[in-house]
Amino acid sequence: MCSFLGSGVLIKRVICTGGAGKLGMHLACRIVNACDLKIVDLQRPSDPVLADVAFTNTNICDFEALRTQFAGHDAVVHLAAIPNPRTAPADVTFNTNVQGAWSVLQAAEDAGVKRVVVASSDSVFGLSYNPPDWPPQYLPVDEAHPLRPTEFYSLSKRITETIAESFAARGKIEVMVIRPVHVVFPPEYLELKARGADLQNYHFWAYVAPEDVAQAFHLALSAPYEGYEVFTVSAANGLNEVPTLELAAERWGTLPEVRKPEIYQSNPFASVIDISKARARLGYVPEITWRDMLL
Ligand SMILES: NC(=O)c1ccc[n+]([C@@H]2O[C@H](COP(=O)([O-])OP(=O)(O)OC[C@H]3O[C@@H](n4cnc5c(N)ncnc54)[C@H](O)[C@@H]3O)[C@@H](O)[C@H]2O)c1
Numbered sequence: 001m002c003s004f005l006g007s008g009v010l011i012k013r014v015i016c017t018g019g020a021g022k023l024g025m026h027l028a029c030r031i032v033n034a035c036d037l038k039i040v041d042l043q044r045p046s047d048p049v050l051a052d053v054a055f056t057n058t059n060i061c062d063f064e065a066l067r068t069q070f071a072g073h074d075a076v077v078h079l080a081a082i083p084n085p086r087t088a089p090a091d092v093t094f095n096t097n098v099q100g101a102w103s104v105l106q107a108a109e110d111a112g113v114k115r116v117v118v119a120s121s122d123s124v125f126g127l128s129y130n131p132p133d134w135p136p137q138y139l140p141v142d143e144a145h146p147l148r149p150t151e152f153y154s155l156s157k158r159i160t161e162t163i164a165e166s167f168a169a170r171g172k173i174e175v176m177v178i179r180p181v182h183v184v185f186p187p188e189y190l191e192l193k194a195r196g197a198d199l200q201n202y203h204f205w206a207y208v209a210p211e212d213v214a215q216a217f218h219l220a221l222s223a224p225y226e227g228y229e230v231f232t233v234s235a236a237n238g239l240n241e242v243p244t245l246e247l248a249a250e251r252w253g254t255l256p257e258v259r260k261p262e263i264y265q266s267n268p269f270a271s272v273i274d275i276s277k278a279r280a281r282l283g284y285v286p287e288i289t290w291r292d293m294l295l
Pocket residue numbers: 017018019020021022023024040041042043058059060061078079080081082083084096100119120121122179180181182183184
């Protein structure tokens with residue numbers, strides 16, 4: 001059982017940290033039959049499809065334990081984290097996410113893992129979870145957009161990216177970073193229409209389905225590349241039912257520079273987040289829209 005092919009290297013044995021989490025279970029269910037999968041988490045996955053998957057109750061801050069668990073594996077997908085600024089105190093969130101990211105990457109390097117795919121977040125841009133005084137510097141927001149995180153969760157993800165880039169620069173492992181926008185799960189479905197109509201929606205109407213994020217991580221495991229890459233991942237459209245640039249102009253008083261007008265010409269409701277790079281380099285094609293979630 002195997003079958004990921006990254007940079008000419010066969011990837012068979014895969015670790016998924018956070019594989020019992022909301023996003024992690026979507027990814028684990030998607031790849032469980034394509035590789036030898038082991039989940040590293042503080043809880044067992046609740047999805048019955050994953051009942052027989054190898055599991056270890058290991059803290060991502062326990063570096064020595066990770067080294068032991070990672071031995072013999074080809075790839076690590078690192079999802080485990082405190083996933084927002086609301087779940088835990090600032091120090092717990094910062095320490096878990098930052099120390100966890102370093103421990104995972106160092107343990108992966110020590111264990112001879114070939115590729116690590118790391119979950120960051122669009123919060124690194126500093127556009128959400130932050131004081132509303134910093135609009136997008138241009139639209140659509142792409143991977144080159146300046147980063148200005150000002151609260152602890154966003155900052156922990158920015159530092160996670162710095163750690164990831166540093167390990168890639170050492171040349172022993174390939175590291176890919178995926179920045180999903182706000183991931184929408186079933187309890188939120190009934191709010192989506194209202195969020196799309198909310199001028200001040202703090203995710204800038206950007207959203208993505210967990211199935212599509214799982215697709216991006218799956219593709220990242222097998223994409224042919226070397227070194228370090230960052231990909232922003234969103235649905236193709238925003239939640240908005242008014243054209244995106246109209247809404248943006250109303251929200252920020254003036255329209256930020258539009259660097260790829262063709263995107264909004266061909267799709268007036270396109271997301272404020274640019275997924276062109278993920279489309280071109282990973283073959284990412286978002287399949288689920290918020291309207292599908294209402295059915
Ligand atoms: N949900 C979103 O909207 C969103 C958006 C962008 C990025 N992300 C990122 O995606 C990843 C997954 O998010 P999620 O929404 O599935 O969150 P989640 O809370 O559902 O899952 C996180 C998992 O990590 C585990 N975990 C937490 N601390 C741990 C530790 N110290 N050691 C081992 N395991 C630990 C938890 O038990 C949980 O199963 C996170 O890195 C998050 O920052 C999420």
